[in-house]
Amino acid sequence: MTITQLKYVLAVAENQNFTKAAEKTFVTQPTLSMQIQKLEDELDVLIFDRSKKPIELTDVGQKIVQQARNIVNEANRISDIVDQQKGYIGGEFKLGVIPTVMPTLLPMFLRNFIKKYPKVKLKIEELPTETIIERLEEGHLDAAIAATPLMLQNIKERPLYYEPFVAYMPENRELEVNEKIDVSSLDLDHMLLLEDGHCFRDGVINLCKTNRNYDDEIFSLESGSFETLVKLANEGLGMTLLPYLHTLEIKESERKHLHHFKDPAPAREVSLLYHKSELKMQIIEALRTTIAGVVKGAITFQNVQIISPLPQGKQKN
Template identity: 80%
Template sequence: MTITQLHYVLAVAEHKNFTKAAQKVFVTQPTLSMQIQKLEEELDVQIFDRTKKPIQLTETGQKIVQQARNIVNESDRIKDIVDQQKGFVGGIFKLGVIPTIMPTLLPMFINNFIKKYPKVKLKIEELNTEAIIERLREGHLDAAIAATPLELPGIKENVLYYEPFVGYIPNAHRLHNKEKIEVNDLDIDDMLLLEDGHCFKDGIINLCKSSRNYDEDHFQLESGSFETLIKLANEGLGMTLLPYLHTLDLKDGEKKNLKMFKDPVPAREVSLIYNRSELKMQIIEAIRSTIAGVVKGAIAFHNVNIISPLSKKNEFQE
């Protein structure tokens, strides 16, 4: 068997279609089919059930694909070792970023990174945490930036910074006149939240669970963006919590509605996460150091209480 054949098997397993898989690996469909058939003949097993639409892995095929990923990753490590020895920082790097971090962090570091590491071709994708974990495990992402701790087998977490939660409390709200708010002030009944799928929402729910004012059956309004939550709050429909970096670009009139928490300030932990195989570590370290350099000046909070993004519905754990 060859590494090339294993690449072909992984492509078909992903796309569940021989034609699409062939396009993905830049060969003709007959070439790809012939190579996979040769591998099946050599192993004397059927990897794919071609009678089903879309094509499905056989029970043995599932185990072969899992091992094929390991072999392909290890083969990639050989080139990676050579690159590291040469001090080369370049090539394609696929980075996932969760939606509540993408609009604030990316503009802060991307230009610096591109100028410092022009040979790296960053491919950045906005994904929720569940999709990020799936793509990391399948090898479709090299690393990701997400809220942690996630405590997942096979995934390493390298902490980048701690980002405080900040209250956005308009004039008419009962907490507006407080100089600083406390966790016990929070009431889930007048809290505007992001939609399901956002780990920032799970963090807020976990925060409210530590307060006496939590009722799991009561939610008022949910939205897909912080901008909409702010507008809803301005209309007198409740308050919301924002990540600290998001507050830096608010209008002056909106900044008057911001309230910090008393120490220890509740915060989310933001990390660079990647597979334990530690491929492309020179690029991962380059991203980490670039972000650390720009965030250090923006976030200077030390007495924080880390709020986990893990929820009871969390299905990331294997």
């Protein structure tokens, strides 16, 4: 049994196809198939059910794949140990970032990080939380930035900052400029929401603690863009909630419509996520300190209440 054979098994398990797995591991399909066959012969079991299309893992194959991930991760740790001993911070690093964080946080820290750590080849993808979790667990991301707490067994969370929610309410004429509001005054029936799949949407629903009454709606719209929600609110079609960093880019003429919440202000916890195997920790720590350094000057709020980013049915007590 070799590490290479286990890597081939993981590639087939991920792609459910021998040809695609061979392309991803940069070998010929016959070479990959032969090595997996040798492993199956040595173990005297079938790892893959080749009669299924796409290829599926057998029951014992699922257990082998789980252990193979652990072994490959531990093998990769040897390179990490050497890099840390040499004080080397470099190499490829794959980072996932959720859509509601990417446009505000990335411009704040990316230039500083690239300048300070030029040997790191940073590959950044904008991904929803569910995809981030899958890729972290499968080893296809080295780290991610997402709203927490997610409380997952194999994923570690290091909070970076707490970002308050801010109400954008142009249709409310009764509020004074800069007047703070109560969470209890929110009504989900008049709330413009991000589309399903965004954890910020789930946070807003959790904050309002109510279900939307779809029967009375004249129109229904869920957008993937905060900018769209602000424009619709300006047209008198409702109100919306924004993460604090997004409000820094609001036009000066629109800032009078922003209203902060009374303490403790509802907020989301934004964290750096990585697998419990703790590979490439020297780069993860460099990323954490860089982000913390730039965000500290932008967000100074202390008295906040963290709102869960999980859909109500998935929250843990």
